[in-house]
Amino acid sequence: VTVGGAFGVEALGTGILMFLILALTDERNPARPSPGMVPFFIGFAVAVLISLFAPLTQAGFNPARDFGPRLIAAAAGWGHVAIPGVRNGFWVYIVAPLAGAPIGALCYDIAIRPGLPATSTSPVPKKMDVVGSWCADQALVQMLVREACAQCCYPPDAGLGYAGCNGKREGCGEGTSVDVAA
Structure with missing residues (x-):
């Protein structure tokens, strides 16, 4: 996978994950699962996305998940293999999620949020002060x-x-x- 392709895959995966998180946690969404099941569905979504995208880019989706181990590897003496990486693309795993998450949120705001009721339909009380x-x-x-x-x-x-x-x-x-x- 090229550096540009890796950027696209990482941004797409992070965008899909953000879209799903917003859909699962929006109080106005009448189809959202009970609050106790939300972590399960988010974890399941992460597992599915990793299964799909890991063969291409290792599915970072989180800058800390990639950059932290790279820093440790560089400190341990891995040198050029750790930073900037084999294809000089370590920046992809930092920048692509930062671009993909807002795009996923924007897609949710444009495609889903306008069709939701104006107020919460959830029987769960609002967050307590x-x-x-x-x-x-x-x-x-x-x-x-x-x-x-x-x-x-x-x-x-x-x-x-x-x-x-x-x-x-x-x-x-x-x-x-x-x-x-x-």
């Missing part, structure tokens, strides 16, 4: 700790609040104790 959820959880914990401190550690009219309640306080309520992290 992790930071907001964490902050809400922390606020709830602080409120519960303040209530425990107010009820167990100090008389209600002591005015010490949360800042004065740290460590383990014995005798809270009916023979219980409360551990409070400062």
